[in-house]
Amino acid sequence: MYRFQLLLGVGTLIEFYFKLIICITIPEEPDDFYQSFEKHCQSLPQLTSFVGEKLCRSRLGLSEVMTIVIAFHGSGYRTFKEFYTLQVLPHWKKAFPQLVSYNRFVELMPWSMMLLCCFLQTCKGEITGISFIDSTPIEVCHPCPSKSHQVFKGLVGWGKNSVGWHYGFKLHLIINDRGELLAFKLTPANTDDRKPVPDLTKDLIGKLFGDRGYISQELFEKLALRYLLWFDRGA
Template sequence: MSTIVSHLDIVQIFCDVDDFCNQWENLWQQVPQLPSTKGERRSKSKMHLSEVMTIAIAFHGSGYKTFKEFYTLHVLQSWRGAFPNLVSYTRFVELMPWCLMLLCCFLHTRTGEVTGISFIDSTPIDVCHNCRAHAHKVFKGLVKWGKNSVGWHFGFKLHLIINDCGELLAFKLTPANVDDRKPVPDMTKDLIGKLFGDRGYISQKLFEELYQRGLELVTKSKKKMKNRLVKLIDKILLRKRAVIESVNDHLKNMCQIEHSRHRSVFNFLVNLMAGLAAYTYLPKKPSIDIYPKDLPALPPAVF
């Protein structure tokens, strides 16, 4: 049996998820329901959705490489006391898509605090090896070819915004060929202060749109662009932009949001949402130690 190395507080996760599901059910019961068809049978699983969500999130901090190994070797053998109504692995996989909507809503309750310092970046989510892209069927019509500084990739693109503490502020999933700048206005509706990104976010139109809403987009200049005055603190924070690269690394290597074994679009989305939720529970997240409020006024620098 593989040794589990948990980075997460499973009890805390279950309490948070169960409270959220109970609140959701109370609100759902207040909404007028459509009358059921005569003779209609509505089956109900022995497992509550909060249990399904907890186990799905727990996998991403377990250290296991595959969910099947995690569920069969650890959950079924060690967690029966905590989850007395456990079902078989096949049945559990069938239940996972039913918790997708609740997982998305729950993840939005786990976003961090807007501190005035934000970092934005995108990372590719490959769905298969490039040489097998022509024969890929699971995500047919949903994924595209994309290119970044590393090379070509086939799949999706995950856009992330974090604060200086490494907490998630916003996220969006798009096909890999979508321009990094396109999702920015929608993702930054609730943000203020400064937003730091790489050269892929350079756009005068985007800068002016965000600036009118109280958000300043700060990027490095391209080689052929004229030098401009930039506050020294902004230049320092631009050098700290690598923190979001560390977050992407945590998501892919520790929380395992990317793999090529998906056989269902819905289960892919559950895996992604659960991985992002698991990241929010990591006790130590990549962060930076510099805060403008703690620094004296600095003169602008040529950049």
């Protein structure tokens, strides 16, 4: 049961990262990245699917795992199981000759997370001098069973927006005027929107646009010292 819950938890984070990447990548890029960094990545500690488990060799490469899951988020399928069993297995055998069963693929997914984090850093866009910041909630479970939630215990919190209460994380994003990702950070849902701004904007210059939730004289002054001008989108 613990293994199943942990796989679901890791799957939530994997889904978050892949949703970021799906907008800024093409299918060939994960494989190119993995080929370039394969030796280095293999020397780094991997995220295990549960305590004490070691990654077993698989005929399906991790770059292929990354590519398939990225493709899922642009496929229109509601669940990954439907996508893998109805689309990938029957129709993608030519592109992925070494496909594994659905259950085996789910076991491989957590091992791609470290690679995914590294890959995402290579997908960031160019700093153009015009940037936009905003945040969005990422629920880890329905509010009702939140007290019994164990997978992300100590890492998540309660947050509230115009839609209502939610239990989970808050994703903070900065993009440029081309829609390219510049910076991001994942925090508990109860984190003040203004708190991660100094760290997220440390490399930015020019103008930064955000909503009224970021209004703070102290924040304005900190950004001004780095020649970053703040503009309220609601003004």
